[in-house]
Amino acid sequence: MKRYQALADTMAAEIRAGRLPVGTRLPSVRHLTTQYGVGQSTVFRAYYLLEEWGLIRARERSGYYVAPGAGLPAPAGTPPSPLAEPAPIDVSSLVFSVLDAVKRPDVVPLGSAFPSPKLFPLARLSKSLAHATRMLDPWSTVVDMPPGNEPLRRQLALRYIGMGIAQPVEELIVTNGAMEALTLCLMAVTRPGDVVAIESPCFYAALQAVEHLGLRAVEIPVDPREGLDLDVLAEALDKHPVRACWFMTNFQNPTGVTLSIDKKRALVELLAKHEVPLIEDDVYGELHFAQDRPPPAKAFDTKGLVMHCASLSKTLAPGYRLGWVAAGRFADAIRRLKLMTSISTSIPIQAGIADYLQHGGFDKHLRKLRGALLAQRGAMETAIARWLPAEIAFARPDGGYFLWLELPGHVDAMQLHRQALARGINVTPGPIFSARHAFGNCVRINFGHPWSTQTESAMKTLGELLRAPS
Amino acid sequence: MKRYQALADTMAAEIRAGRLPVGTRLPSVRHLTTQYGVGQSTVFRAYYLLEEWGLIRARERSGYYVAPGAGLPAPAGTPPSPLAEPAPIDVSSLVFSVLDAVKRPDVVPLGSAFPSPKLFPLARLSKSLAHATRMLDPWSTVVDMPPGNEPLRRQLALRYIGMGIAQPVEELIVTNGAMEALTLCLMAVTRPGDVVAIESPCFYAALQAVEHLGLRAVEIPVDPREGLDLDVLAEALDKHPVRACWFMTNFQNPTGVTLSIDKKRALVELLAKHEVPLIEDDVYGELHFAQDRPPPAKAFDTKGLVMHCASLSKTLAPGYRLGWVAAGRFADAIRRLKLMTSISTSIPIQAGIADYLQHGGFDKHLRKLRGALLAQRGAMETAIARWLPAEIAFARPDGGYFLWLELPGHVDAMQLHRQALARGINVTPGPIFSARHAFGNCVRINFGHPWSTQTESAMKTLGELLRAPS
Numbered sequence: 045m046k047r048y049q050a051l052a053d054t055m056a057a058e059i060r061a062g063r064l065p066v067g068t069r070l071p072s073v074r075h076l077t078t079q080y081g082v083g084q085s086t087v088f089r090a091y092y093l094l095e096e097w098g099l100i101r102a103r104e105r106s107g108y109y110v111a112p113g114a115g116l117p118a119p120a121g122t123p124p125s126p127l128a129e130p131a132p133i134d135v136s137s138l139v140f141s142v143l144d145a146v147k148r149p150d151v152v153p154l155g156s157a158f159p160s161p162k163l164f165p166l167a168r169l170s171k172s173l174a175h176a177t178r179m180l181d182p183w184s185t186v187v188d189m190p191p192g193n194e195p196l197r198r199q200l201a202l203r204y205i206g207m208g209i210a211q212p213v214e215e216l217i218v219t220n221g222a223m224e225a226l227t228l229c230l231m232a233v234t235r236p237g238d239v240v241a242i243e244s245p246c247f248y249a250a251l252q253a254v255e256h257l258g259l260r261a262v263e264i265p266v267d268p269r270e271g272l273d274l275d276v277l278a279e280a281l282d283k284h285p286v287r288a289c290w291f292m293t294n295f296q297n298p299t300g301v302t303l304s305i306d307k308k309r310a311l312v313e314l315l316a317k318h319e320v321p322l323i324e325d326d327v328y329g330e331l332h333f334a335q336d337r338p339p340p341a342k343a344f345d346t347k348g349l350v351m352h353c354a355s356l357s358k359t360l361a362p363g364y365r366l367g368w369v370a371a372g373r374f375a376d377a378i379r380r381l382k383l384m385t386s387i388s389t390s391i392p393i394q395a396g397i398a399d400y401l402q403h404g405g406f407d408k409h410l411r412k413l414r415g416a417l418l419a420q421r422g423a424m425e426t427a428i429a430r431w432l433p434a435e436i437a438f439a440r441p442d443g444g445y446f447l448w449l450e451l452p453g454h455v456d457a458m459q460l461h462r463q464a465l466a467r468g469i470n471v472t473p474g475p476i477f478s479a480r481h482a483f484g485n486c487v488r489i490n491f492g493h494p495w496s497t498q499t500e501s502a503m504k505t506l507g508e509l510l511r512a513p514s
Numbered sequence: 515m516k517r518y519q520a521l522a523d524t525m526a527a528e529i530r531a532g533r534l535p536v537g538t539r540l541p542s543v544r545h546l547t548t549q550y551g552v553g554q555s556t557v558f559r560a561y562y563l564l565e566e567w568g569l570i571r572a573r574e575r576s577g578y579y580v581a582p583g584a585g586l587p588a589p590a591g592t593p594p595s596p597l598a599e600p601a602p603i604d605v606s607s608l609v610f611s612v613l614d615a616v617k618r619p620d621v622v623p624l625g626s627a628f629p630s631p632k633l634f635p636l637a638r639l640s641k642s643l644a645h646a647t648r649m650l651d652p653w654s655t656v657v658d659m660p661p662g663n664e665p666l667r668r669q670l671a672l673r674y675i676g677m678g679i680a681q682p683v684e685e686l687i688v689t690n691g692a693m694e695a696l697t698l699c700l701m702a703v704t705r706p707g708d709v710v711a712i713e714s715p716c717f718y719a720a721l722q723a724v725e726h727l728g729l730r731a732v733e734i735p736v737d738p739r740e741g742l743d744l745d746v747l748a749e750a751l752d753k754h755p756v757r758a759c760w761f762m763t764n765f766q767n768p769t770g771v772t773l774s775i776d777k778k779r780a781l782v783e784l785l786a787k788h789e790v791p792l793i794e795d796d797v798y799g800e801l802h803f804a805q806d807r808p809p810p811a812k813a814f815d816t817k818g819l820v821m822h823c824a825s826l827s828k829t830l831a832p833g834y835r836l837g838w839v840a841a842g843r844f845a846d847a848i849r850r851l852k853l854m855t856s857i858s859t860s861i862p863i864q865a866g867i868a869d870y871l872q873h874g875g876f877d878k879h880l881r882k883l884r885g886a887l888l889a890q891r892g893a894m895e896t897a898i899a900r901w902l903p904a905e906i907a908f909a910r911p912d913g914g915y916f917l918w919l920e921l922p923g924h925v926d927a928m929q930l931h932r933q934a935l936a937r938g939i940n941v942t943p944g945p946i947f948s949a950r951h952a953f954g955n956c957v958r959i960n961f962g963h964p965w966s967t968q969t970e971s972a973m974k975t976l977g978e979l980l981r982a983p984s
Binding site for chain 2: 140149161169177180189220224227252381386393396
C-alpha cells in the first residue's frame with residue numbers, strides 16, 4: 045500500500061469512528077505533512093481519496109470538511125482492475141469539483157467545457173426567438189412534441205445534405221442538447237447489466253451515463269494522434285457481448301483527435317458485421333479549421349445502425365439546449381423514449397432556432413467562429429512554448445477548442461488542478477476522463493476564450509507550478 | 515388460459531414461424547370472429563396482447579400489420595403476478611398508441627394529458643421571453659446552470675411562502691418540466707433493483723421511469739374518493755425494503771383525488787419513521803376550485819425527506835418545459851445529477867419565466883384558468899348525465915381537469931378506446947395507469963378544453979358505444 049493510501053485509511057477510520065464529526069474542518073496540509081512526516085502531495089492524494097469515498101468535501105479556499113453521511117460503511121477497498129474486463133462504472137465526485145469551478149467568474153476558464161459565450165450571435169438569436177414565439181400557434185405545444193418542430197427538422201436535414209448525407213426528416217428527433225440525445229440512444233439499445241464500448245480517455249458524461257443506467261463499460265484506447273484503436277475494438281467485439289458503442293469521431297473530447305475517413309468507414313463496417321449500433325457523438329464537427337467539415341461515421345452507414353448525435357450548444361446557441369439525433373432504425377424507439385422521459389424539447393426554443401437557421405446566417409457565423417478558435421489555438425500554442433516546460437507533448441487539433449497535454453510522468457494532474465485552482469485557474473485533470481482515473485499526468489486545456497492578459501498570466505502560473513518541486 | 519390468450523398464442527406462433535412475414539396485414543376482426551368462433555372482444559384483446567409483445571402494430575383506420583423484428587424469441591409467457599410482491603415493470607407500447615393519438619388535430623382530445631393551450635397567456639409569455647432574452651448576459655449560459663437562474667428560484671421560493679412553506683432557495687433546482695424533476699429524484703435515491711412504492715392507478719410515466727431505471731414497484735391502492743391507502747403503505751414499508759415513494763398528493767392523475775391534510779401529515783410521519791424519501795408530484799396543485807390551494811405533503815416535512823416536484827406546464831406555460839424540485843436534503847445530489855444528465859435547463863426559458871413571474875400577473879391568470887376549468891367540469895358532468903349510461907361512477911374532483919370514470923364491469927376500456935378512436939375521439943383507457951393493466955373498466959376523461967359542440971357530440975358517441983352490444 046502506498047503512503048497516501050495508508051494515510052487516507054487512517055483518516056477514514058477516524059471519521060467513521062465519529063472522532064471527526066460531520067462538518068469538522070480537517071487539519072491543514074502543512075499540519076499533516078509535519079504530523080505524519082510525509083510530503084504535501086501525499087496529503088493531497090489522501091484527501092482526494094477521502095473525497096472520492098464521500099467522507100470529506102472541499103470548500104474552495106477554505107479547506108476540507110467531514111462530509112454529511114460520512115458514517116456509512118467503507119467502500120470495497122480493491123484498486124481498479126486492469127483494462128481487460130468490462131466493469132461497472134463508479135465516477136466519483138471528482139468530476140463535480142471540477143465542474144463547479146467552471147461557474148466561478150473569478151477563475152480563468154482553461155478547464156471549461158464551453159467556448160466563450162461572447163463568440164455567439166446571442167442578439168441575433170434573441171431576435172429569432174422573439175419573432176418565432178410571437179407567431180407561435182398555441183397548438184404547436186402539442187404538434188411540436190417528439191419527434192419535434194418540423195421546420196426545424198427540415199433545416200437540420202438540409203445541413204446533412206451539405207455533408208453529403210440524405211437524411212430522412214422522419215429519423216431526426218429533436219432533444220435537449222446532445223446530452224439527452226446520447227442518453228436516449230443508450231437507453232434505446234441497452235438494458236441494465238449490458239456491456240457498452242466507450243473511449244479511453246472519453247467525455248466524462250459518458251462515464252456517468254453508463255453508471256446511471258447500470259451498464260458495464262469496456263474501454264477502447266484513443267490515441268491523441270491516430271484516434272480510436274480499431275484492433276482493440278475488434279477484439280472487444282469478439283470477446284464481449286457489446287450492445288452499443290459510444291464514440292466521438294471528430295475533434296474528440298478530450299484529445300481533439302479526428303478519425304480519418306478510412307478509419308470511419310472501417311469502424312462502420314466492423315460494427316455492421318457485428319450488428320452493433322454506434323452512438324456517434326459529433327458535437328464539435330462543425331468547428332473544423334480545414335476547408336471541409338470532416339464527415340461523421342454516419343455518412344458511411346447503410347444499415348441504419350449509426351445514431352448521429354449533435355447540438356448547437358458549441359456552435360451557435362450555448363444554453364439554449366437544442367440538440368438532435370439522426371437515429372436510423374432506432375428513430376421510433378427514441379422518439380417514444382423522449383416522449384416518456386422528457387415529454388418534449390422546449391417549444392419556443394425549437395421554433396426560435398428554426399427561424400434562426402432559416403434566416404439568421406448560420407454559415408457566416410460559423411466561418412467567423414472557426415476563425416476565432418483557430419487564432420486562439422495559435423495564441424495557446426505560443427503560450428505553451430513560452431511558459432510551459434519543453435517536455436510537454438500534445439497533438440495539434442484540426443478543430444474544436446481543446447488541447448490535451450501529456451505532462452512529464454511524475455506530474456500529478458489532480459494536484460496540479462488543485463494547486464492551479466488555488467491560484468484562480470481551472471484546468472481539467474486527465475483522471476476525470478477515465479473510469480479508472482487513468483491519465484494521471486494529462487490535463488485538458490480549453491482555448492475557446494478570446495486571448496487576454498489574464499490567460500497569458502494563467503499560462504505563466506501553470507508553468508511555475510509545473511516547474512516547482514512537489 | 516383465457517380464450518383471447520389462446521388466440522394470441524396461436525397467432526404469435528404463426529408470426530414467429532415466419533408464416534406471416536413482416537408487413538403482412540392481419541385478417542380483419544370480423545374474419546377472425548368467424549374463423550375461430552369467438553367474440554369481437556376476444557379478437558381485440560388478442561390483438562392488444564400481440565401488440566404488447568411487439569409482434570404486430572396498428573395503423574389507424576387501416577388495421578394491424580406484422581411488426582418489424584417480430585421474429586424475436588417469445589417473451590416469458592407467465593401472466594402478471596398478483597399484487598403482493600414488488601415486480602419489475604414492463605409498460606407496453608399501449609401507452610404510446612394512446613399518446614400518439616393526442617397529436618392528431620382531427621381527434622377530440624378527451625384523452626389528452628394537457629388542458630387546451632388556448633387557456634394560457636402565450637402572448638404575454640412571449641413578451642417576457644423576448645424581453646429577458648434581449649437582456650441576457652452571455653455569462654448567464656454558465657451562471658444559470660444547475661441549480662438554475664437565481665431570480666427565477668427566488669420567485670418560486672416566494673410562491674412557497676404563499677403556501678406557508680419557508681423554502682430555502684438553495685434547495686430549489688430548476689428542471690425541464692416536472693418530468694425531469696421526478697426522474698432525477700428517483701435516480702438520486704435508488705439503484706437498479708431497488709423497490710419503490712407507486713400508486714395504483716398512477717401516472718403512466720412513473721411506470722416507465724421505474725422500468726427504465728430497472729427498479730421494482732410495489733403498488734399502493736388509491737381510492738378515487740379517499741386517496742392513497744396508508745394502511746397498505748404501512749404494511750408495504752414493513753414488508754419490503756422500500757427506498758422511495760412516488761405519490762401525487764393533489765388532484766391525482768388519473769383519479770383526481772386529493773389527500774386530506776390529516777392524511778398528508780400522517781403520510782409524512784409514516785415515511786419519516788421509516789426514513790423513506792417521498793417524491794411528491796404536485797403538478798396540479800395550483801388548479802384548485804376551492805378557495806385555498808391544498809398544501810403539499812412538503813408542508814409537513816421537518817426532516818428534508820420530501821422532494822416536492824412541480825412545473826408550469828399545466829398552469830402557465832405548456833411546452834416551455836419549466837419545472838423544479840424543492841429537494842430538501844437531496845438538493846445537492848439532484849443538482850449534480852441534473853448537471854450530468856442534461857447540463858442545464860434552457861437559459862432563455864429560465865430568464866423569460868423569471869420575468870413573467872415577476873411582472874406578468876401569474877395569480878390573475880391562475881384565477882381565470884381555475885374559473886374556466888371549473889366551468890368545463892360542470893359542462894362535462896352535464897354531458898355525462900345526459901349521454902352516458904346511468905351506472906357510470908365517478909368522484910367529482912376539486913381541481914385539475916381529469917374525471918376518472920368507472921364503467922360497468924363488463925365494459926372493456928381498451929376496446930372502448932379503440933372504437934372511440936375509430937370515431938375520432940380519444941379517451942384514455944384505465945390499463946395504461948397500471949403496471950398490471952388493471953382498471954380494465956375505467957377511463958380517464960379530460961375536461962381541460964373549452965366546451966364545444968364537437969365535445970358534446972363526442973360524449974354522445976361515447977354513450978352510443980357504451981350502450982352497443984359488444
